[in-house]
Amino acid sequence: MAEARPILSRLLDLFERSVIVQSLLTVGVIGVELYLYVQGKEVPADLAQVGWALVGFWIGSKVEHEVQHRVRQGDAERVQRESENYGTSD
Numbered sequence: 001m002a003e004a005r006p007i008l009s010r011l012l013d014l015f016e017r018s019v020i021v022q023s024l025l026t027v028g029v030i031g032v033e034l035y036l037y038v039q040g041k042e043v044p045a046d047l048a049q050v051g052w053a054l055v056g057f058w059i060g061s062k063v064e065h066e067v068q069h070r071v072r073q074g075d076a077e078r079v080q081r082e083s084e085n086y087g088t089s090d
Contacts, residue, residue, distance in 0.1 A: 019065070026051075026058040 029051045036043045
């Protein structure tokens with residue numbers, strides 16, 4: 001039960017950033033397009049455009065989150081280096 005709290009916290013954080021909602025929406029729309037294609041039915045042009053827009057937005061948000069993570073990680077490493085060097089003379 002002790003492990004459940006960090007997982008729940010992480011899950012709530014992902015919902016807050018809407019990563020899960022974006023992913024589910026993208027997968028859902030692409031899934032509908034694939035279903036229609038496999039069934040031999042015509043995929044409406046509007047649905048295809050929405051699908052591509054969602055994929056582009058989803059990939060863009062993944063890149064943005066990774067950049068923010070690396071920036072935060074870089075800031076944390078810089079602060080740690082500065083705290084280790086605090087009080088030492090060059």
